[in-house]
Amino acid sequence: MPAGLGRGFRVDVLAIDFGTSSTVGVLSTAGHGPRAVEVDGSVTMPSAVFLDDDGLLVAGRDAERRARLDPSRFEPNPKRRIGEGTLRLGDTDVPVTDAFAAVLRRMGEEAGPAGQTRISHPAGWGAARQEAIRTAAAKAGLPDVRLIPEPVAAAAHYASLGRSGGGPIGVYDLGAGTFDCAVVGVSRQGFAVLAESGLPDLGSLDIDQALLVHIGRAVSHADPAQWQRLLRPRTTADRRTRRALLQDVRDAKESLSRHAQTHVPMPEPFGDVLVSRDELEALVRPSLLRSAELLGTTIRRAGLAPAQLAGIHLVGGPSRMPLLAALLGRQLGVTPSTLDQPETAVAFGLHHVPLGTSDLTVPAFAPVRPPVAPPRPQPWQAVQPPRYAPPRRRWWR
Numbered sequence: 001m002p003a004g005l006g007r008g009f010r011v012d013v014l015a016i017d018f019g020t021s022s023t024v025g026v027l028s029t030a031g032h033g034p035r036a037v038e039v040d041g042s043v044t045m046p047s048a049v050f051l052d053d054d055g056l057l058v059a060g061r062d063a064e065r066r067a068r069l070d071p072s073r074f075e076p077n078p079k080r081r082i083g084e085g086t087l088r089l090g091d092t093d094v095p096v097t098d099a100f101a102a103v104l105r106r107m108g109e110e111a112g113p114a115g116q117t118r119i120s121h122p123a124g125w126g127a128a129r130q131e132a133i134r135t136a137a138a139k140a141g142l143p144d145v146r147l148i149p150e151p152v153a154a155a156a157h158y159a160s161l162g163r164s165g166g167g168p169i170g171v172y173d174l175g176a177g178t179f180d181c182a183v184v185g186v187s188r189q190g191f192a193v194l195a196e197s198g199l200p201d202l203g204s205l206d207i208d209q210a211l212l213v214h215i216g217r218a219v220s221h222a223d224p225a226q227w228q229r230l231l232r233p234r235t236t237a238d239r240r241t242r243r244a245l246l247q248d249v250r251d252a253k254e255s256l257s258r259h260a261q262t263h264v265p266m267p268e269p270f271g272d273v274l275v276s277r278d279e280l281e282a283l284v285r286p287s288l289l290r291s292a293e294l295l296g297t298t299i300r301r302a303g304l305a306p307a308q309l310a311g312i313h314l315v316g317g318p319s320r321m322p323l324l325a326a327l328l329g330r331q332l333g334v335t336p337s338t339l340d341q342p343e344t345a346v347a348f349g350l351h352h353v354p355l356g357t358s359d360l361t362v363p364a365f366a367p368v369r370p371p372v373a374p375p376r377p378q379p380w381q382a383v384q385p386p387r388y389a390p391p392r393r394r395w396w397r
C-alpha cells in the first residue's frame with residue numbers, strides 16, 4: 001500500500017471531484033476518516049449554474065430549479081465549456097472561471113472549514129486548464145489548493161481498498177463530458193501515471209444526444225417543424241419544453257441500465273416512445289468499442305499487457321451500463337471491476353494520494369519489467385498553486 005494510505009490526516013482536507021454534470025465532495029477531519037458531503041440530501045451535486053436577477057451565480061440543484069424560470073440563463077455543464085472562456089447566460093457574458101467558482105464555493109460552504117483543498121482534473125489537462133481551476137478555487141475562497149489527476153485519485157482509492165496488489169492499475173473513467181483512461185503505477189512511495197489517453201467526444205452527454213436523435217427518427221415525421229423547435233428553441237416556452245425532454249431522455253437512459261425497456265414521455269404533438277436496452281446498446285456500442293480499444297493501446301504504451309495489471313477499474317456513473325463490462329472483458333481478456341457507487345471513487349481517492357502539506361510530488365513508480373521493456377515512467381507532480389490568504393445514484397459524473 002502506498003505511503004500515506006490509511007493513515008490519519010494532519011489537517012482537515014476537503015476533496016472535490018469537479019465533474020461535467022455533477023460534483024462530489026469528501027471531507028476528512030482530525031481523527032475521522034473521509035465522509036461524503038451531502039448537498040440537498042445527495043452526495044452528488046449538479047455542476048450547474050444559473051445567473052440570478054441580481055447578477056449572482058447560483059449552483060447545484062438551486063440552479064436546476066431556477067432554470068425552469070428562464071433556461072437561457074442556465075448552464076448545466078460549465079466544465080465542458082472550459083475552452084470558450086466565457087458563457088452567455090441570458091444577456092450577460094460570464095467568465096467560465098466564475099461559473100466554476102460558484103460550484104466549488106457551494107461545495108465548500110456545505111462541507112465547512114478545511115485546511116487543505118484537493119481538486120481532481122483530467123490527466124490530459126495542460127497548464128492553462130489547470131490554471132483555470134486554480135483561479136476558480138481562489139475566487140471561491142478555498143484554502144491551500146492542490147490539483148491531482150483523476151486517474152491517480154481513482155487508483156489511490158482502489159489501492160486503499162487493497163485491490164492493487166502492489167501492481168499497476170488500469171483506470172477506465174467514463175464521465176459526462178469525456179472518456180479518460182490511464183495506467184497508474186502503485187508502490188509504497190506513491191503513484192505515477194505510466195500512460196494516459198482519452199476521447200473528448202465520448203461521455204454520457206453524448207450518449208444522451210445519440211438517444212435523442214434515435215427518438216427523433218421515430219417521432220419527428222409527425223410534425224417536423226415542431227421537432228426543429230425542440231432542437232433549436234426560440235422562446236422561453238420552447239426552452240422549457242426542450243429541457244424537460246432532455247431530462248426525460250436522461251432518465252430513460254438510466255432506467256435502461258436496470259430494465260430491458262422503458263417509455264420516454266414526449267411533448268405534444270408527439271406520442272410517447274418505447275425504447276429498449278438493445279436499441280441503446282446498438283447506439284453506443286461503436287463508441288464504447290473505441291474506448292475499449294484506446295484503453296488497450298494505453299496499456300501497451302505503458303509496456304504492459306492487460307493480464308499484467310493488478311486490475312482494471314471502472315469509474316464514473318456510466319460504468320453501470322451492463323454492456324460496458326462485457327465489452328471490455330471480450331476486448332482485453334480481463335474482467336473489469338467497479339464499486340456500488342463509482343461516482344464517488346475519485347473524490348474518496350483524492351484523500352489517499354500521499355501528499356504532504358508542503359510537498360506536492362508523487363514519487364515515480366518503477367514497475368516490474370515485462371518481457372518488453374516499458375518506457376521509463378514519469379512521476380506526476382502537481383503545480384504549486386499561488387498562495388491564497390443513502391446516496392442518489394447517477395449515470396453521469
